[in-house]
Amino acid sequence: MILKEKFKTLCLNYTDNKNLIDNFWKEIEKKYSSKSRHYHNLQHLENMFEEIDAVKNQIENFNNISFSVFYHDVIYDSTSKLNEEKSAEFAKERLAGLGLNDEDIQSVYAQILATKSHKKSDDEDTNFLLDADLSILGKDNGTYLEYTTQIRKEYSIYPDFLYKPGRKKVLEHFLQLESIFKTNYFKRKYEVQAKRNIESEWINL
Template identity: 60%
Template structure:
């Protein structure tokens, strides 16, 4: 998947200003390639788009959802608790540059903010975003182990005695949800394996 081409096409339906679009892409590429991004990087975005290819026809506003994917982790600081809010604000400013209407901006900021708690949303598209974001949890054991290692690297500023309780809390939060995945498609694909992977990680923390 060519993310750059995907992004340029997406933006071109809102603005003809190619310099602005090019600048926005370079900014995204730079942000997701920052030092210390072992998991929350360009590959994470690619995976989300690949996951959603299977359900594209069920998504009401794919352009808005696409912007949400591109910007949902654009601000990522392992020591901050406001990454989602900051990413949403960042996205809103960029979408204004593209002359996107207020409804799309509101939708994108709402979807990005929803990735903080990953709770079931009244908005169907938001649930697909959340499920694609968490799809890694249900992958095969080898992929999941690589994910665990990369997340640990991202939080390398924290020693184990701080990291482990925090990680346990996050994992337990997912297990406590009635369903980790909100949509039928992702539930069928990943719910059982995600719970097994999370329990495995918890047992080994």
């Protein structure tokens, strides 16, 4: 699996303890492969890497952003409002175990927390992470519809009368932003289609 190799290669920059790396990968794989994960799964990570790989030359610290991708949704419970905080704490522990320095650990921690509000950051690497995370919003109609179906499944515990107003609120939040995407690259690539997709979903809810 490409993700597995990517993770191992990344970790080998910091430690030669292959058992530790293997255990950390198995942990990631297990969490993202949970039955309740219809969208926030390994495929989501693959898609994000596809997006950030395309702008690798514009990213200042590619190792940090890669760790942020791997760990940003490692804790995911559709009934919790603390997923990002818990994921950031989880990452902090694991990265300390791998031997990253405090500055890099703090950087990854902050990037993961930023995926909660998706507000524009002063740190451009964080903006690339946020844009890659939201890139699904600007995909073609069919891909976007599949995404909305997967999200609905993740929130299947909630009946429509609770889910729909909550979802509308999320969509309205995106539409009220000056722009959904923070970086010029992603703005050019996805902004127009993303607004179309979101407006269409909002109308049909």
